[in-house]
Amino acid sequence: MRAALALALLVSGAAWAQMRSVYLEELTSPEVKAAIAAGTTSAIYYAGSTEQNGPHLALGKHNVIARYVAGRIASELGNALVYPVLPFAPTGEHLKYAGTVNVSDDTFAAVARDVAASALAAGFKDVFLMGDHGGGQQALERVAGELDRQAKRGGARVFYVGDAYYKAEERMRGYLDSRGLPTGGHAGLEDTAMLMFLDPKLVRRDELARAASAAGVDGDPRRATPDIGRALLDIKIETALGEIRRLASAR
Numbered sequence: 001m002r003a004a005l006a007l008a009l010l011v012s013g014a015a016w017a018q019m020r021s022v023y024l025e026e027l028t029s030p031e032v033k034a035a036i037a038a039g040t041t042s043a044i045y046y047a048g049s050t051e052q053n054g055p056h057l058a059l060g061k062h063n064v065i066a067r068y069v070a071g072r073i074a075s076e077l078g079n080a081l082v083y084p085v086l087p088f089a090p091t092g093e094h095l096k097y098a099g100t101v102n103v104s105d106d107t108f109a110a111v112a113r114d115v116a117a118s119a120l121a122a123g124f125k126d127v128f129l130m131g132d133h134g135g136g137q138q139a140l141e142r143v144a145g146e147l148d149r150q151a152k153r154g155g156a157r158v159f160y161v162g163d164a165y166y167k168a169e170e171r172m173r174g175y176l177d178s179r180g181l182p183t184g185g186h187a188g189l190e191d192t193a194m195l196m197f198l199d200p201k202l203v204r205r206d207e208l209a210r211a212a213s214a215a216g217v218d219g220d221p222r223r224a225t226p227d228i229g230r231a232l233l234d235i236k237i238e239t240a241l242g243e244i245r246r247l248a249s250a251r
Helices: 002-019 029-037 061-077 105-122 137-154 166-178 189-198 205-211 226-249
Strands: 042-047 080-082 126-131 157-160
Touching: 042 061, 042 105, 061 080, 061 189, 061 226, 105 126, 105 137, 126 137, 126 226, 137 157, 157 226, 166 189, 166 226, 189 226
Parallel strands: 042 080, 042 126, 126 157
Antiparallel strands: none
């Protein structure tokens, strides 16, 4: 019986390796179970946002970036699956702009807590929480700390990956500064370049000049290019991976 079980796990692991997707929503429940049995024991939860991004960027900017970055991180780790991106965050400062969706810190934290708890229940041993939007970072850190204390009793861990936002932002600004390019914040060159690389149809190029002085935009997006976007995304991924690997090695 033990030999049969071992063979079944081997076969399921081999099948998983052949059909693998890192995105949880693209898998069936048996496939997720097989992935965990084959050693895919890390789960990534990356929150996005739906908010105004000036006249030139689509509302779902953060969601597009978060899904791509999380997928790349999971692929690099080789033992992780990505939970669906939460498309909402605390965005009250943008509510005066049409299309923005705001959730409270408590709601944002509650969703992160329940998703992380679901990942633990599924059998994942390391759960990583991060967010692409500035609002909600403290909530994610708080939730990770609370759940981690409980998860340790069962041999699992829950981590907040703050470098995916704070340190990555700092490194991206350094990259642009070193090339004489303008740095900014919300919907500026950085966001515009990343979206140009990921999904050009979500960027209104004919609005870039107006966006440079538009309300709700921090920075000048006019010099953004897909190549800059690719480089900035690589920085985000590398920075997040560095912290994730440090956290996992110290568990």
